[in-house]
Amino acid sequence: MNNEYIYRRNTDEARARLTRALVCFTFNVKENDLAAATRRNAKVAFARQIAMYLAHVAFELSLSRVASAFGRDRTTVSHACHLIEDRRDDPGFDLQLEGLERVLRELPEPQWQTVG
């Protein structure tokens, strides 16, 4: 494994943490629940799907990169993106997600030292 791969993986995971924190802040769920390996309840699962969707859309990460950053399967992320995209037909929800998307987009690119 080369350095670039590790660097990319680290920044992806940092982006996932950030997205999770934002979603937890907005939708009032615990960060531990969102990062858990199990599903937890419906509210948490939905918030997790939103987080994965946002990571895919706002940071333009591929589905498999989102999957490894969130410690989930690629098809789980794909399902989440399908589901959230369908839910965005609801204008209120669409507006809310648009705001979250914008927040994540306006953040500066990470400027980390390459891991040695």
Next chain:
Amino acid sequence: MRPDEKRLHRLLLKLVDHPQVLLPDGRDGYIGQIDGQPAIRLPAKLAGLALTRGLLLSDQKGSLVASDALPHWLRRMDGARGSAVEAQTPFAAQHWVLEEREIFDVDGDLIVVQANVAESPLLWLYRQRDAAGDRFLSGAEFAAGEKFRRDYAASAMGRMAASNWSAVRQGGSARRSASADGGMLSGSLDARRRVMQALAALGPVLDRVVFSMLVREQGISALERGHHWPKRSGKVVLKIALTHLVHHYGL
């Protein structure tokens, strides 16, 4: 439908309401502004998808503009979310203008169906132009035919024997629905009177022509066969009938 396509659909819908160009944002994506604010961000992946589908075109300066194909694609995407028939045949459905109509099914029950207004014989004939680019029917003739069709639909003569039980089923709002039906009844009686007067003004042969073309929506050739008229004479007869209607309605 793929999520990428859905996302693209959502973003491009905003573009239709605010026609404009999308400018490159320096990160392979594109930005569209609404009221001076950056409102649409099209990521590189979606921009590529839109370009390969021919929905957007890039101009010399490297920005993107909507193509002629975009409105049709948006209509198809809307259709895909619409009724099952529209979803099955999106390319045909993008040309439909759907309207609800009450008809009798084979068992004699009154059912509500979706009709494609865009393929009514009258509209089809109105759309035809000769070699010089002139329409066969004038606007007034088309309007007279449409007025007759609307009157007939409003008169509810197509379901003369049927009682309207829909108000009974609604329960709770009995008083309101009763008054609404009373209003509809007098309206339909007026419409019925107008239809009968128009048919009387047309006379014994032309009334049948108008009826079969506008109400039954039979094709012209079926009409010609039914009356043993020479081929391609039917539309001339229809034009004469419609001219009578124009005079009758005073259009």
